[in-house]
Amino acid sequence: MPTPDAARLIGRRWSRRDFARPSPALARALLGMLLVRRLDSGELLAGRIVETEAYCGVKDRAAHSFGGRRTPRNQAMYSRPGTAYVYFTYGLHHCVNVVCGAEGEPVAVLLRALEPVLGLASMTRFRAATTAGKSPIPLRRLCRGPACICQAMGLTLEHNGLDLAADTRLWIADPAGLPRVHSRSVVRTPRIGVDYAGDWASRPLRWAIADHPCVSGPRTRRE
DNA sequence: ATGACGATTTACT
DNA sequence: GTAAATCGTCATA
Numbered sequence: 363m364p365t366p367d368a369a370r371l372i373g374r375r376w377s378r379r380d381f382a383r384p385s386p387a388l389a390r391a392l393l394g395m396l397l398v399r400r401l402d403s404g405e406l407l408a409g410r411i412v413e414t415e416a417y418c419g420v421k422d423r424a425a426h427s428f429g430g431r432r433t434p435r436n437q438a439m440y441s442r443p444g445t446a447y448v449y450f451t452y453g454l455h456h457c458v459n460v461v462c463g464a465e466g467e468p469v470a471v472l473l474r475a476l477e478p479v480l481g482l483a484s485m486t487r488f489r490a491a492t493t494a495g496k497s498p499i500p501l502r503r504l505c506r507g508p509a510c511i512c513q514a515m516g517l518t519l520e521h522n523g524l525d526l527a528a529d530t531r532l533w534i535a536d537p538a539g540l541p542r543v544h545s546r547s548v549v550r551t552p553r554i555g556v557d558y559a560g561d562w563a564s565r566p567l568r569w570a571i572a573d574h575p576c577v578s579g580p581r582t583r584r585e
Numbered sequence: 586a587t588g589a590c591g592a593t594t595t596a597c598t
Numbered sequence: 599g600t601a602a603a604t605c606g607t608c609a610t611a
């Protein structure tokens with residue numbers, strides 16, 4: 363069971379309307395929020411979101427829903443705002459997205475990095491179990507990268523389609539005790555790993571907290 | 586039925 | 599810097 367301390371830290375859970383906005387707006391708004399997971403054991407895992415990417419639907423060549431493509435894999439993108447879209451890629455990795463926008467509009471925000479907040483020991487175990495790494499994983503690397511988030515939090519296709527606005531195992535929360543992310547410390551860059559996406563590849567649709575040690579990719583600099 | 590390819594991570598030269 | 603790991607998904611036939 364969550365301790366009173368944990369409950370206070372986690373703060374207000376996001377509801378449906380919090381998710382119902384365009385993906386760039388959501389990508390910015392998610393910075394500083396918590397991704398919270400409750401394990402079957404009752405233990406809580408949580409990480410503060412420090413890096414996101416917006417995917418803009420049918421017109422976005424980098425999006426899985428580009429051109430209105432709708433397949434068994436990406437059908438969660440067409441669900442209500444607040445749905446979790448988890449997909450499997452490269453034969454070994456999972457990534458988690460937050461579906462947003464209007465009902466049925468296939469837009470989403472990819473969670474790329476978290477600062478671990480609760481359940482660090484379990485996250486470390488989950489990561490070690492999937493990576494078979496030799497050296498211990500430093501805290502800043504626990505959730506640095508979209509597939510690392512899923513490893514650390516134990517997210518798989520089982521969690522695809524969960525309703526973050528209602529499910530008891532996975533949700534987004536506005537933390538009570540953590541500082542708000544000021545616009546001065548936010549950087550925007552092109553998205554990572556979408557070089558195939560033509561002119562959409564260079565659009566600044568990645569958001570991150572500048573100079574945060576848990577952010578993936580090249581070092582981000584404050585503007 | 587077949588083949589190409591990932592919204593990645595890690596290790597290594 | 600480059601490459602390997604590894605397989606579900608999707609487009610084509």
